[in-house]
Amino acid sequence: xxxxIILAGVGGxxxxxxxxxxxxxxxxxxxxxxxxxxxxxxxxxxxxQSTLRLxxxxxxxxxxxxxxxxxxISVEPMEGLRYLPWLKKEGWLITxxxxxxxxxxxxxxxxxxxxxxxxxxxxxxxxxxLASKIKSTRSSNMVVLGAAIPFLPFDWDxxxxxxxxxxxxxxVDVVEKNLEALKTGEEFSENTxx
Amino acid sequence: xxxxxxxGDEAIAQGALDAGLSGCYAYPGTPSTEIMEYVQKxxxxxxxxxxxxxxxxxxxxxxxxxxxxxxxxxxMVCMKHVGLNVAAxxxxxxxxxxxxxxxxxxxxxxxxxxxxxxxQDSRFYGKFAMVPVFEPSNQQEAYxxxxxxFNLSEKYLVPVLIRITTRLSHSRSGIxxxxxxxxxxxxxxxxxxxxxxxxxxxxxxxxxLISNQEHFESEAExxxxxxxxxxxxxxxxxxxxxxAYNYFREAFADIHIEHxxxxxxxxxxxxxxxxxxxxECEEIIVLEEGYPFVEEMLTGILxxxxxxxxxxxxxxxxxGELNADLVGKAFGFPIPETWxxxxxxxxxxxxxxxxxxxxxxxxxxxxxxxEYGKGRVFSDIGCYTLGALDPLNAIDSCVDMGASxxxxxxAADAGLVPAVAFIGDSTxxxxxxxxxxxxxxxxxPVTLIISDNSTTAMTGGQHSAGTGxxxxxxxxxxxxxxxxxxxxxxxxxxxxxxxxLKTELEFKGLSVIIARRExxxxxxxxxxxxxxxxxxx
Numbered sequence: 001x002x003x004x005i006i007l008a009g010v011g012g013x014x015x016x017x018x019x020x021x022x023x024x025x026x027x028x029x030x031x032x033x034x035x036x037x038x039x040x041x042x043x044x045x046x047x048x049q050s051t052l053r054l055x056x057x058x059x060x061x062x063x064x065x066x067x068x069x070x071x072x073i074s075v076e077p078m079e080g081l082r083y084l085p086w087l088k089k090e091g092w093l094i095t096x097x098x099x100x101x102x103x104x105x106x107x108x109x110x111x112x113x114x115x116x117x118x119x120x121x122x123x124x125x126x127x128x129x130l131a132s133k134i135k136s137t138r139s140s141n142m143v144v145l146g147a148a149i150p151f152l153p154f155d156w157d158x159x160x161x162x163x164x165x166x167x168x169x170x171x172v173d174v175v176e177k178n179l180e181a182l183k184t185g186e187e188f189s190e191n192t193x194x
Numbered sequence: 195x196x197x198x199x200x201x202g203d204e205a206i207a208q209g210a211l212d213a214g215l216s217g218c219y220a221y222p223g224t225p226s227t228e229i230m231e232y233v234q235k236x237x238x239x240x241x242x243x244x245x246x247x248x249x250x251x252x253x254x255x256x257x258x259x260x261x262x263x264x265x266x267x268x269x270m271v272c273m274k275h276v277g278l279n280v281a282a283x284x285x286x287x288x289x290x291x292x293x294x295x296x297x298x299x300x301x302x303x304x305x306x307x308x309x310x311x312x313x314q315d316s317r318f319y320g321k322f323a324m325v326p327v328f329e330p331s332n333q334q335e336a337y338x339x340x341x342x343x344f345n346l347s348e349k350y351l352v353p354v355l356i357r358i359t360t361r362l363s364h365s366r367s368g369i370x371x372x373x374x375x376x377x378x379x380x381x382x383x384x385x386x387x388x389x390x391x392x393x394x395x396x397x398x399x400x401x402x403l404i405s406n407q408e409h410f411e412s413e414a415e416x417x418x419x420x421x422x423x424x425x426x427x428x429x430x431x432x433x434x435x436x437x438a439y440n441y442f443r444e445a446f447a448d449i450h451i452e453h454x455x456x457x458x459x460x461x462x463x464x465x466x467x468x469x470x471x472x473x474e475c476e477e478i479i480v481l482e483e484g485y486p487f488v489e490e491m492l493t494g495i496l497x498x499x500x501x502x503x504x505x506x507x508x509x510x511x512x513x514g515e516l517n518a519d520l521v522g523k524a525f526g527f528p529i530p531e532t533w534x535x536x537x538x539x540x541x542x543x544x545x546x547x548x549x550x551x552x553x554x555x556x557x558x559x560x561x562x563x564x565e566y567g568k569g570r571v572f573s574d575i576g577c578y579t580l581g582a583l584d585p586l587n588a589i590d591s592c593v594d595m596g597a598s599x600x601x602x603x604x605a606a607d608a609g610l611v612p613a614v615a616f617i618g619d620s621t622x623x624x625x626x627x628x629x630x631x632x633x634x635x636x637x638x639p640v641t642l643i644i645s646d647n648s649t650t651a652m653t654g655g656q657h658s659a660g661t662g663x664x665x666x667x668x669x670x671x672x673x674x675x676x677x678x679x680x681x682x683x684x685x686x687x688x689x690x691x692x693x694x695l696k697t698e699l700e701f702k703g704l705s706v707i708i709a710r711r712e713x714x715x716x717x718x719x720x721x722x723x724x725x726x727x728x729x730x731x
Contacts, residue, residue, distance in 0.1 A: 034367050035365060035367075039224055040653070044545060046542055046543055061440055062440070063517050067529065079542075081536050085534065087532065103542055103543075104584075106540070107539070114538075
């Protein structure tokens with residue numbers, strides 16, 4: 001078993017919180033894990049990514065070779081597309097629909113949606129909308145991660161462990177809200193693919 | 195054995211702590227920053243009161259670490275690759291003095307310049323200083339090497355260099371840790387003249403360093419980190435250094451490796467091992483991250499019949515970071531069919547944060563300079579380097595820490611008046627103060643803007659040495675109080691700030707304008723912490 005995952009977003013959008021939850025879940029599952037992050041200048045509102053590799057065997061490269069990613073999880077519609085050369089032909093692109101516009105030449109949404117739909121295995125999720133529906137606007141990243149649950153090698157227990165590790169210090173309410181966000185994303189994902 | 199999920203940087207910090215570290219010295223710099231941050235957050239480091247506050251620059255860090263070593267304790271000094279340029283005087287000379295307590299220098303290189311102005315390869319510094327160098331291929335090795343490096347340092351009384359690169363620094367992996375070694379006790383150097391580099395003493399010390407070279411080499415020959423793997427296909431032998439070994443294994447993940455392989459993670463080069471793989475193979479390919487350091491040593495200047503492949507003959511790209519795809523390509527492996535980036539995707543370069551004080555003072559400066567035309571603003575290393583990009587286009591240079599002040603002065607010497615220097619508070623105390631003293635001494639017609647956000651922002655908001663007293667530092671250096679202004683870079687002060695800038699640009703002597711407003715990131719973090727402290731109460 002091996003899963004290669006690319007997380008995509010803009011510096012400051014908090015993709016590392018998604019990476020951390022997956023990381024803790026992998027520890028709970030006793031899997032090997034390598035997770036590469038971007039620090040430094042790009043964190044200032046530039047395109048950022050984090051790669052995650054999970055396996056039941058030792059993992060070598062920290063980076064994912066081209067065409068070997070099973071999954072791109074993007075918290076922003078344009079950013080996921082940037083890493084398509086790393087996605088397997090049969091891989092899944094899971095992306096939030098809400099754009100993060102901090103550049104003057106941000107593309108038209110129709111063109112972006114068309115590009116996303118050109119990948120047969122895609123899920124577009126209105127994570128921000130779903131997060132505000134459950135009255136937890138700050139958990140939209142967890143809604144996006146929830147949409148990826150069907151493609152990840154974890155049980156619910158593993159997520160509970162991961163969320164507790166991440167948010168336990170902030171109290172039971174925050175943990176519950178984030179778990180609800182995960183569930184919301186997962187349900188959307190299951191219904192979309194029916 | 196305990197298993198921890200750690201960044202490469204954190205593995206180095208944990209390794210040093212477990213090896214009996216007494217002091218960590220550093221100035222923040224991507225990709226090395228997280229080493230010190232890990233030590234700072236470590237509860238045991240706090241309990242033992244291990245030194246862990248930021249230094250003003252890499253040179254002061256290196257020297258303080260050498261001082262701790264003089265007193266018999268184990269010290270580590272960490273920096274990004276270009277930081278080693280700043281610390282080079284102390285570093286090279288520490289190889290001549292030698293050490294007392296173990297001294298390990300960590301240099302984090304940034305191939306492909308993700309967050310740097312060059313991609314220099316620190317292994318050259320190791321060779322230049324004639325000290326042993328370790329280059330881990332993964333996070334576990336990085337951890338394990340810290341124990342070895344300190345032991346080797348104390349065995350030969352020599353500083354040891356650890357060279358890592360961005361990808362290892364900022365990638366997390368499971369690490370098996372060992373039991374913690376006790377710290378060294380305070381102990382004077384055995385030779386009371388060891389650290390006095392008077393020529394007569396230095397000449398002897400240097401001879402000692404030279405005679406130790408064969409020992410360093412035999413340590414590398416016998417090192418567990420250097421490994422030879424037998425192979426049956428002797429048409430090509432593979433020499434893979436540091437993290438390149440990892441990429442090589444990844445490229446061959448589904449393919450049986452039939453070539454002999456020599457993995458190198460400890461220098462000086464194990465010459466016998468290299469000769470033996472070269473003797474048994476017809477050709478050699480060298481895989482290494484950074485410059486063609488090993489490849490160049492193998493090829494030399496005189497052409498021989500022996501074929502060596504690598505970055506110099508175009509088998510691998512001459513510059514930039516390696517990865518498994520590039521290594522695979524060097525062996526002729528096809529890249530799997532995949533997707534292209536859709537043409538609709540546009541670039542998203544980094545930018546100053548919304549509400550940043552740098553932006554406000556840049557806008558004021560652009561307006562004040564309008565009448566003089568473009569090309570007069572010498573800037574520096576920090577977030578404000580992003581002022582070079584659209585829509586601000588506010589700066590004309592960025593070279594090295596502190597160069598804004600001195601380059602502006604040189605340009606003014608040439609007749610470019612007014613010349614403007616633009617620097618941040620942390621970079622100013624790192625390397626701008628001495629340049630300012632030069633400008634004071636000759637009353638150079640330079641307008642120096644210190645954009646003071648009271649932190650080291652680019653690397654994530656570490657403590658900045660001059661916070662709260664940048665103005666006093668300037669006055670202390672002799673800046674005329676009539677030409678020293680502290681302004682607040684906010685829109686509501688824009689007109690006033692433009693007026694002050696214009697007046698000082700007209701002045702034919704040195705003036706300093708400190709634009710002081712807290713970094714929006716550290717401000718937000720502080721407010722969050724205050725809010726959560728309130729909730730707890």
